[in-house]
Amino acid sequence: MPSPASTDFAPARRRMLTMLGAGAAAAGFGAFAAATPAGAATPAEDLATTASTSTSTSSYGTTGSVEDELAIHRLLDTYLFAVDTKDKTVFRTLFTDDATLTVMAHPDGSAGIVKSGIEAVVANLDGATAWGYSTHVTANALVRVTGRTATGDSHATAQLVYPATATAPETVVVRGIRYRDEYVKSAGVWKIRKRVFSPLWQYNGTAVQIAYPN
Structure with a gap:
C-alpha cells in the first residue's frame, strides 16, 4: 500500500505533467505555424479540400462526376453482356436513335463498315450467330x-467459339479489340452515340470439349 506522502504527491505530479504537455503542444504548434508560409493551407484544410474534390471531380481529372x-x-459491361447473350432487346437500349457503329475498322480507327x-x-x-458461344x-x-x-477508349478480349464444319473442327478465336466511343446523357441515362470497333490481334x-459429369 502506498504511503500517505506518495498519495499526496500524485495529484501535484499529474498537474505538473499536464502543464508541461500543454506547453510542449503549444510550442510545437507555434513552430509549425512559423514554418508554414503565409496563405498556405493547413493539413486539416488540405484534407477538406481533397475530400471535396474527390466527390465533385472525375477520377481522370475531368468535370464529370464519379457516378x-x-x-x-x-454501359460498357452491359454491351458485352448483350453481345455474349445475343440479346437484341438489351442491345437496343444501349444506343441513341441516331447512333452509328463502325465495325472492322483499322487499328487507328479509320475505314471500316459504318x-x-x-x-x-x-x-x-x-x-453474333456465326459463333455458338462467346465471352467478352x-x-x-x-x-x-x-x-x-463523354468519350471513351477501351480495350477488350473476345473468345469466340465457331462450330465445326465439314472441313474444320470446332474452333476458338481469341481476339483483342479496341472501342472508341462517344456517349450522351439523356433523361438521366447514358447511351452510346458513336462506337468504332477495331480488331487489333487474333x-x-x-x-x-468439356466432359460434363452428367
Whole structure:
C-alpha cells in the first residue's frame, strides 16, 4: 500500500505533467505555424479540400462526376453482356436513335463498315450467330466526362467459339479489340452515340470439349 506522502504527491505530479504537455503542444504548434508560409493551407484544410474534390471531380481529372463514370462503365459491361447473350432487346437500349457503329475498322480507327441509325446498329448483332458461344471481357477503359457528353477508349478480349464444319473442327478465336466511343446523357441515362470497333490481334485454336459429369 502506498504511503500517505506518495498519495499526496500524485495529484501535484499529474498537474505538473499536464502543464508541461500543454506547453510542449503549444510550442510545437507555434513552430509549425512559423514554418508554414503565409496563405498556405493547413493539413486539416488540405484534407477538406481533397475530400471535396474527390466527390465533385472525375477520377481522370475531368468535370464529370464519379457516378457518371460508373454509369458509363456499366454501359460498357452491359454491351458485352448483350453481345455474349445475343440479346437484341438489351442491345437496343444501349444506343441513341441516331447512333452509328463502325465495325472492322483499322487499328487507328479509320475505314471500316459504318452502320447508321438504331435499326442498322441492332441488326449488326445478327453477326453474333456465326459463333455458338462467346465471352467478352473488358481489359481497361479510359472515360472522360464533360457535362452531358463523354468519350471513351477501351480495350477488350473476345473468345469466340465457331462450330465445326465439314472441313474444320470446332474452333476458338481469341481476339483483342479496341472501342472508341462517344456517349450522351439523356433523361438521366447514358447511351452510346458513336462506337468504332477495331480488331487489333487474333489467334485461333482447336476447341476442347468439356466432359460434363452428367
